[in-house]
Amino acid sequence: MKKSGRKLIMDAKGVDRVISRITHEILEKNKGAEDIALVGICSGGVPLSRIIQKKIQSIEGVEVPAGYVDITLYRDDLSRAGYQPRLKRTEIPFSIDNKKVVLVDDVLFTGRTIRAAMDALIDFGRPMNIQLAVLIDRGHRELPIRADYVGRNVPTARNETIEAVVEGKPGEWKVMLKESTPGKGE
């Protein structure tokens, strides 16, 4: 890989296969789609959660409830950031009480986003359990958090970033590893 270059980690077919496997693992572990609810983390996890929702529908024939959560108001670095980050939207239009909630994100990094997302979820109700599905686990955890479903483990350096594209036409989906772009976290 060249300096400050980009490396393709997964092409469109690869991304699609990996999401299919994650979907099957979710259904296998939970013995079907009953009581499952999907919550995508803004912004990267939202399109991914929609794809999983569609795949569950094509396999099991049911539409599981899906929502999304913005974790900005739960961040642990709010007063450290220079300026307040712009808020995104949260929409969980169903009760999560006694649901098996699968949190969905594109990249798992320090784990701080997941901690914030779990705190947010618990303000909405008391789920039966919370599970975590990610497309890429890039390591460097700072909290005792692990994913239940991982698309691919990608060893990274801290100054590298992962860019996952799972929006738009399926033929354009991809995951890239970018070198030395500091700043962007998970």
Next chain:
Amino acid sequence: MIRMDWRRKHVLGLADFSTEEIEFVVDTARSMEEVLTRDIKKVPALRGKTVVNLFFEASTRTRTSFEIAGKRLSADVVNFTSTSSSVAKGETLLDTARNIDAMKPNIIVMRHPASGASHFLSRHVSCSVINAGDGSNEHPTQGLLDLFSILKAKGKIKGLKISIIGDILHSRVVRSNLHSLGRMGADLWLCGPSTLLPREMARSGANLTNDIREAVRDADVVMMLRIQLERQKTAYFPSIREYSRTYGLNRGIFSLAKKDAVIMHPGPINRGVELSDELADSAQSIILNQVETGVAIRMALLYLLAGGHNAAH
């Protein structure tokens, strides 16, 4: 979506707000509204931050609204009211402000009877200042919540005929609304007796009229104002009864407005003076929606001002 960073330390008035900033606040408030629909209406964003409500004038709505907004964001909210503080013992505004600043709050929310008081305060304290109404100058959070309420009811501001009727002269709400609604392209009409309708207001681009029928005809939004007797030192009209007959809104006059027109009022209402009971409680009244929207707008501003730029506290 607008790309910008929030760089403002104080919110003293809407006179120098850009349209991008107004849209940024409204967008942030939309996210805050969702928080208010949850079972647990509280997020930890402002944990460890202190908000001081410094009120030198009577207020229920605005003070409570700021207090609830702060608490929903997990800030510690402290209320100072002039009647039960050292102000009653003769302390100056500057001394009061310096003392409160020494206690290291992050944001002071102030209401004061003197125009310009919050600008003065902002020059003498190190924390952020939000103007919750200064004399007859500005009431920026009301201006923003009015704009957001109209957006929610009508989906747009541009091109709407919005008429504000009543004591224009003493109204800080009007001055803030001229900036916010005017900037967003509303067709603004101001109406009242000549003694309460300063000619200079026309400079903002608003239309002035003494005829309530002209103001209400084909209006999309009719905003009624209270007669601010506490700010009136001379007689501006012969009697409340006569004022009410000429400038009060009732079914007959409101029927001149568009079919889907809405009625607004910044409160407190003097029922039977500027607004009939029947209309105040009608389906076209969005007066209580304004109050609800106010909490979201104030949460948005508290969140935006509590950012890292004054994290030294």
